[in-house]
Amino acid sequence: MQRPYVLLSCAMSVDGHIDDTTPERLLLSNVHDFDRVEQVRAESDAILIGATTMRRDNPRLLVNSEARRAQRAAQGLPPYPLKVTVTNSGDLDPTLKFWHHGGDKVVYCPDSATTKLRDSLGDLAQVVGLGPTVDFGRMLDDLGRRGIKRLMVEGGGTIHTQFLTQGLADEIHLAIAPIFVGDPNAPRFVNPGDFPGGTGHRMALAEVRAVDDVVLLRYLPKQPSGSKTS
Structure with missing residues (x-):
């Protein structure tokens, strides 16, 4: 069993805020x-967001393009990637758009929240307990057993921080928007944490691309700066 390739996707302001x-x-x-971003979704087997992002943004997380869904079907894949979320509290509103659009859904949570979630969500999603706490390694193991080879993580900051501090992210897509937010209380791409290698580790830069007025940066966290990238 192989864990999925983990890609973190985020748009942020020049001063590092995601909202x-x-x-x-x-x-x-x-x-x-x-x-x-939708093309990256279409190329992924699963998309993950955290519970806070679900509550705040209420996203559907779909592949809207009929052509892209048809291409997935031609490859023997379901029209939509598996949708995944993570919660510690189990407080997830069953009326959120996440549950009512797209294909299959999975919720990962501590064992203590499984009964609550199964009662509230019913057949909207499969609920999987990960032990006393949400263990991201166990989550990736479970996704690997489900045949997920490529996982796209769309936030928020707490989720991105967990993947990065635990050394579980293989790739980062950072879209830098030409604006400043300037609010110290606004959420950021990552929170304070103990990142592998600290300031001594410089990630490999795989790509720099202009997308109109946005700049896309692709980093490979597990590879050092100067290493060859494909």
């Missing part, structure tokens, strides 16, 4: 970058 503190979601990407 502001207003009730409306801050749109950082442009039309062409949103299309790029």
Whole structure:
């Protein structure tokens, strides 16, 4: 059994924020970058977001392009990637859009929250307990057993931090938007943490690309700066 390749995807402002503190979601990407993100979704076997992002943004997380869904079907894949979320509390509203669009869904949680989630979600999703706490390694093992080879992680900051501090991310897509948020209380791409190698580890830069007024940076966290990338 092999764990999936983990790709973290995030759009952020020049000053490192992924949103502001207003009730409306801050749109950082442009039309062409949103299309790029959908292409990455279509190439993934599963998409993961955290419970906080679900509550705040209420996303559907779909592959909207009929052509891309048809291409997945031609490859023997379901039209939509598996949708995955992670929660510690088990407080997930069953009316959120996440549950009612796309294909299959899986929720990972501590064992203590499984009964609560199964009662509230019913047949909307499969609920999987990961032990006393949410163990990201065990989660990846379970996804690997489900045949997931490529996992796209779309946030939020707490989830990205967990994958990076535990050395579980294989690739990062950072879309840098040409704006400043300037609010110290606004969420960031990552939170404070103990990152492998600390400031002595410089990641390999795999690609730099302009997407209209957004700049896409692709980093490979497990590879050192200067290493050859494909």
